[in-house]
Amino acid sequence: xxxxxxxxxxxxxxxxxxxxxxxxxxxxxxxxxxxxxxxxxxxxxxxxxxxxxxxxxxxxxxxxxxxxxxxxxxxxxxxxxxxxxxxxxxxxxxxxxxxxxxxxxxxxxxxxxxxxxxxxxxxxxxxxxxxxxxxxxxxxxxxxxxxxxxxxxxxxxxxxxxxxxxxxxxxxxxxxxxxxxxxxxxxxxxxxxxxxxxxxxxxxxxxxxxx
Numbered sequence: 001x002x003x004x005x006x007x008x009x010x011x012x013x014x015x016x017x018x019x020x021x022x023x024x025x026x027x028x029x030x031x032x033x034x035x036x037x038x039x040x041x042x043x044x045x046x047x048x049x050x051x052x053x054x055x056x057x058x059x060x061x062x063x064x065x066x067x068x069x070x071x072x073x074x075x076x077x078x079x080x081x082x083x084x085x086x087x088x089x090x091x092x093x094x095x096x097x098x099x100x101x102x103x104x105x106x107x108x109x110x111x112x113x114x115x116x117x118x119x120x121x122x123x124x125x126x127x128x129x130x131x132x133x134x135x136x137x138x139x140x141x142x143x144x145x146x147x148x149x150x151x152x153x154x155x156x157x158x159x160x161x162x163x164x165x166x167x168x169x170x171x172x173x174x175x176x177x178x179x180x181x182x183x184x185x186x187x188x189x190x191x192x193x194x195x196x197x198x199x200x201x202x203x204x205x206x207x208x209x210x211x
Contacts, residue, residue: 056080
């Protein structure tokens with residue numbers, strides 16, 4: 001891994017982790033026993049959003065005239081791969097947390113089945129993950145005859161659909177708390193809102209800057 005990619009990845013992860021610890025442990029008083037999966041998983045999700053956004057936005061940003069260093073462009077592939085791995089880690093941690101139903105109460109109803117919020121959020125999340133998985137392998141294992149599929153997966157329309165799926169995942173999950181800023185712990189927006197804001201900015205740059 002290049003030194004620039006490592007710097008970017010570590011910087012994004014540490015900033016995301018600091019935000020999660022400050023908001024949830026310090027201001028919301030979430031017990032520190034919940035750091036290992038619950039709070040850490042929030043930082044994994046935010047880190048993944050930021051890294052994947054960088055992966056898709058750096059090239060288009062330069063096209064639009066932004067001063068994007070060559071070292072950042074050369075680090076895109078490594079940033080994207082690590083972003084995908086963090087998504088996978090986020091999914092696995094979420095599955096463990098879902099087992100008890102205590103951490104995501106709004107995702108369940110009284111009989112233990114998923115609520116409407118839980119169902120749609122998970123559907124969007126799974127669909128976005130499948131797209132990311134396909135995008136990741138399309139540039140590694142596909143044969144020359146698979147160029148049409150590779151072109152489709154990497155097209156502007158495909159990226160927009162993937163962005164809408166990822167955005168839908170966090171919108172359904174957290175939109176109610178977004179509309180109640182008086183309840184934000186320490187005045188800090190929920191991580192789902194931070195991730196969504198980054199996604200919107202990144203998607204806009206990607207759509208405008210793609211050739």
